[in-house]
Amino acid sequence: MVSDAPRPLLSVSNIEVIYDHVILVLKGVSLTVPEGGIVALLGANGAGKSTTLKAISGLLRTERGEVTKGAIEFRGRAIHRRNPSEVVKHGIVQVMEGRHVFEHLTVEENLLTGAYTRHNGQSTKKDLDVVYHYFPRLTERRGFKAGYVSGGEQQMVAIGRALMARPTLMLLDEPSMGLAPMLVTEIFEIVARLNRAEGVAVLLAEQNATMALQVARHGYVMENGRIVLDGDAKAISENEDIKEFYLGLTGVGQRKSYRDVKHYRRRKRWLS
Amino acid sequence: MAFFFDLFVNGLMIGSMYALVALGFVLIYKATSVVNFAQGELVMFGGYIAAALLVLYKLPLAVALPVLLGSMIALGFIVERGVLRPMVGQNVISVVMVTVGLAQVFQGAAALLWGAQTKNIPLPIPLEPYVIWEIYLSPVNIAAAVVSGVFMVTFVWFFRKSRMGIAMRATANDQQAAMAVGINVRMVFALSWAIAGLAAALGGVLWGNLIGVDTQLALVGLKVFPAVILGGLDSVPGALVGGLIIGAVESVAAGYVDPYVGGGTKDFLPYVLMILALMVRPYGFFGREIIERV
Numbered sequence A: 001m002v003s004d005a006p007r008p009l010l011s012v013s014n015i016e017v018i019y020d021h022v023i024l025v026l027k028g029v030s031l032t033v034p035e036g037g038i039v040a041l042l043g044a045n046g047a048g049k050s051t052t053l054k055a056i057s058g059l060l061r062t063e064r065g066e067v068t069k070g071a072i073e074f075r076g077r078a079i080h081r082r083n084p085s086e087v088v089k090h091g092i093v094q095v096m097e098g099r100h101v102f103e104h105l106t107v108e109e110n111l112l113t114g115a116y117t118r119h120n121g122q123s124t125k126k127d128l129d130v131v132y133h134y135f136p137r138l139t140e141r142r143g144f145k146a147g148y149v150s151g152g153e154q155q156m157v158a159i160g161r162a163l164m165a166r167p168t169l170m171l172l173d174e175p176s177m178g179l180a181p182m183l184v185t186e187i188f189e190i191v192a193r194l195n196r197a198e199g200v201a202v203l204l205a206e207q208n209a210t211m212a213l214q215v216a217r218h219g220y221v222m223e224n225g226r227i228v229l230d231g232d233a234k235a236i237s238e239n240e241d242i243k244e245f246y247l248g249l250t251g252v253g254q255r256k257s258y259r260d261v262k263h264y265r266r267r268k269r270w271l272s
Numbered sequence B: 001m002a003f004f005f006d007l008f009v010n011g012l013m014i015g016s017m018y019a020l021v022a023l024g025f026v027l028i029y030k031a032t033s034v035v036n037f038a039q040g041e042l043v044m045f046g047g048y049i050a051a052a053l054l055v056l057y058k059l060p061l062a063v064a065l066p067v068l069l070g071s072m073i074a075l076g077f078i079v080e081r082g083v084l085r086p087m088v089g090q091n092v093i094s095v096v097m098v099t100v101g102l103a104q105v106f107q108g109a110a111a112l113l114w115g116a117q118t119k120n121i122p123l124p125i126p127l128e129p130y131v132i133w134e135i136y137l138s139p140v141n142i143a144a145a146v147v148s149g150v151f152m153v154t155f156v157w158f159f160r161k162s163r164m165g166i167a168m169r170a171t172a173n174d175q176q177a178a179m180a181v182g183i184n185v186r187m188v189f190a191l192s193w194a195i196a197g198l199a200a201a202l203g204g205v206l207w208g209n210l211i212g213v214d215t216q217l218a219l220v221g222l223k224v225f226p227a228v229i230l231g232g233l234d235s236v237p238g239a240l241v242g243g244l245i246i247g248a249v250e251s252v253a254a255g256y257v258d259p260y261v262g263g264g265t266k267d268f269l270p271y272v273l274m275i276l277a278l279m280v281r282p283y284g285f286f287g288r289e290i291i292e293r294v
């Protein structure tokens, strides 16, 4: 448990989230992320992982969702009434599920948008170099329209773009989605390196529990809008129920993959 | 042949003034998804303010211009904050109707404040045309083309390269993702209207100088629709090209056809083009198809 740590970087206490004034989705979720830690948030389709992350980043409001109970504190300050732009300035950036790169902007322009909340041209240049250092593939792609690079590269753009805001905490929503296993490994390794070298704390929402628990130190398992289990990453990955239901490993070691169930589509949001 | 080029070149210069007005329209549509039916009235309002400052208050141009630009930027901000922001999330028709209403309010307000009779905007531009290779170039048209051109080049630079410009394009592309990276989307909306106000101010001066300032000036806004449909509703270069095409086509057509039919070609031909364009390329020549991955 992390309770013996000093004060957590992020603490979510007993939040309730309602969409459209009537749909109760989170029913009292609590979790903490320590300074510089990686925490996994696991659960099946519709468990409420993305909703939890959006409650933290403030993006909930763009989807007519609202935190109706509980509190979210970042370094001891309440942030759940803030808009996303302010949350980013505080040092929390969400990398949304489905990547959401700006397809019509080049890869480099995408990265530059990440530096929006910081006004310093000099350091922006340096941060670009840092991103290209972690994602060397993006260097060759910098002038390409982001809509036309591969899915893995788009995920790198999305993470790199978030990095440009110099976050203290990155909320990563299913970075593995729709990617080939090798790429997933590559991206998780980079996330782990970012955490180690840059000290960025990560709250990682994943269906791919096997991968997530390899990089995380601590894990929470969600089901139906509640945390049903939490503990050390190792302990979770050895838990029999978890093995069965969330790691997709049945007794004989067959794999069920949730990745196959999901697909995503993105459109311009002119009319919504 | 000289006759043709004469019509064509002067048409292009008029077209640059359509492009200027169209740019404001496209910018608002692109960033905020609002189809602004009050763009022409915004231009008219700019013309009225210019005429009032120069003629009524007799301010020198060097003073009047900054005041004009400042007030039109402010007007853009106010309209966005006061009228359109509360409409966010409402259905498309409601928002369109609000802009139609705004158009009438501008007309009424301008007439109330400064009277309905036609005013002119005196600009220090010579009347005598230049003749180059037998083409008669009116200095007013040249000035209009230069002002529009400089504004548009500056704008395109801003839109492509500056931090705010990139933020505007990002917002136009994916609003939620723009919020996720910390872009202040409300600021982007307000800025789009402010820039549209700025373009309308320049358009008001140029068009007002050319055809006089009264509520009829708002009719230039009607030519914006064929221009932007041709170019693509969401395309900045499209606004430019669409404006130029409309200007050139109406000028050439008026020169050749009007003598036979007694005039009026200018008024409907752009719309014929618009209808044809919609049938052939519904998203315009520069508009973007949606990139979609499933």
Ligand SMILES: Nc1ncnc2c1ncn2[C@@H]1O[C@H](COP(=O)(O)OP(=O)(O)OP(=O)(O)O)[C@@H](O)[C@H]1O
Pocket (backbone or CB within 6 Å): A019, A020, A023, A025, A043, A044, A045, A046, A047, A048, A049, A050, A051, A052, A063, A064, A065, A097, A207
């Ligand atoms: N905008 C919304 N309006 C109404 N209900 C929503 C909205 N977004 C999500 N929900 C509902 O909230 C529940 C949790 O959704 P959420 O996206 O948080 O799950 P998730 O754990 O991220 O699932 P996935 O693994 O599929 O991404 C689901 O039942 C979903 O239908």
Ligand SMILES: [Mg+2]
Pocket (backbone or CB within 6 Å): A049, A050, A051, A097, A173, A174
């Ligand atoms: Mg999700």
